[in-house]
Amino acid sequence: MNVVVTGATGGVGSWLVDHFADDGHEVLGLDLERPPGEHENATFLATNLTDQGQTWDAILAHDPDAVVHFAAVPRPGIEPDARTFLTNVESTYHVLEAAGRAGANVVWASSESIYGSVFADEPWLPEYFPVDEAHSRRPADPYATSKLVGEEIAAMAARKHGISVTSIRPSWVTYPGEKRTARAREAFDPATAEPNGNFWTYVDVRDVVSIVAAALENAPDGHETYLAAAAENFLDRPTAATIETVFGDLPAECDLEGDESAFSTAKARSDLGWEPTHSWREAETEPLEGPAFLER
Template sequence: MKLVVTGATGAAGSWIVDHFAEAGHQVIGIDLERPPRERENATFLAADLTEQGQAVEAILDPEPDAVIHFAGIPRMGITTGTETFLTNVSSAYHVFEAAGRAGADVIWASSESLYGTAFAAEPFLPDYLPIDESHPQRPEDGYGASKLVGEELAAKTVRKYGISVASIRPTWIQYPGEYYAIDEWTPFDPETADRSGCFWSYVDVRDVVSIVDAALEADIDGHEAYLAAAAENGIGRSTADVVESVFGGLPDDCDLEGEESAFSTAKARRELDWGPAHSWREAREEAVDGPAFLKS
């Protein structure tokens, strides 16, 4: 297949480029800057996707079979909330429009942050646990709001052009040998721990790549959202017990067992035949070389 991957030099996007190029697909990687090295089966183009003309040309010219959109500002705290929102929404709008005109299906990086807990001033309990794709969405921040609007744009694009769009909602993405979330949560004391807006959930970047691959292979009709999370939390304790201790209670509807993640991947398992394969227990210290084209 011919694939356009945006955010091609980013943390997750570069792993996606590497995976699909290694698999023999023809990849066109787009980011603000080209990487320092080339990569077999991949070409790279510098473009600002917040600019409509650049986005349309960069995506239409290659005539892709599919577009994998991972460009954008990946979290709060990098720039202002306003800039985060405007950058993510404008780039998503332009990419979706261009993909629709090209007749290319889209897989893109939404986020569990659209539920609102991750970057809330005071993280709050969800309506139920585990959280699934149908849970109400209540973002208070520019990042989560940008993903909420992005999914509405995805649905609009499906209606307008008849393509399919898969919105992948990863939890906090971690990288083998660099599990910063676990470092932040360790040592863990429920008596003094801050409330976690992701409820101590995470996902390995390799599992993000594999769910993108699964979505690309699936026969998706219209717009569908899929949560991507590791099977268990990142602290090695009962999830329900920790949430109850730190948050002072549990939702009335709580069906968590042991260390089970607070985010359900049942829909992805059912519809994409996908499940997470990596755990912090092995991956935290795992030595895995990342994409070589990023290294000068």
């Protein structure tokens, strides 16, 4: 395939470029800056995706079979609120509209924050556990709201152009060899812990790559959404009991066993044949690694 990957020098985007290029696909990587190195089967363009002309020119010239859109301001607090919202919405519109004009199927990064609790000033409990794709969405920050608008753009592009558009809602993305989950676990005390809006959920970057590949291989009709989360929390504690201790309550409907993730991936298993295969238990002790084309 000819594949376009946006956010090609970012955390997840660089792993996606690696995956598709290593599989022999012709990859065009788009980001604000080109990477310092090169990758066989991949070319890179410095592109501002909030500019319609640049975006359409880059994508349509590649004649893609698939577009994987992971470029974004990745969370609130990095840019001013308006810039976060506008950057994410404008870039998503330009990329998905170009993909539709090219007749390319799309997988793009929405977020678990779309439900509203993740970046809330005072995290709150959902209506039920585990949270699934059908749960109501009540974002109250510019980043999560940009993802809500992005999913509407995705649905529009699928209807307008007759392409498949898959919105992936990843949890907190972690990487092999890093120690963020270990540090968080070691510092955690349920008696003093602050409420966590994603309920100590995470997903390994390699599982994000595999769900993107599964969504392209099993492209759904129209627009579909899928959560991407690890099978368990990263605390090594019972999920429901930990939430109840920290939040002081649980929703009336709670069906969590042991350290099971608070976010369900049952829909992805059913529709895409995908399930997470990586755990913090192995990943924390693996060598720190990343795509070589990011290195000089």
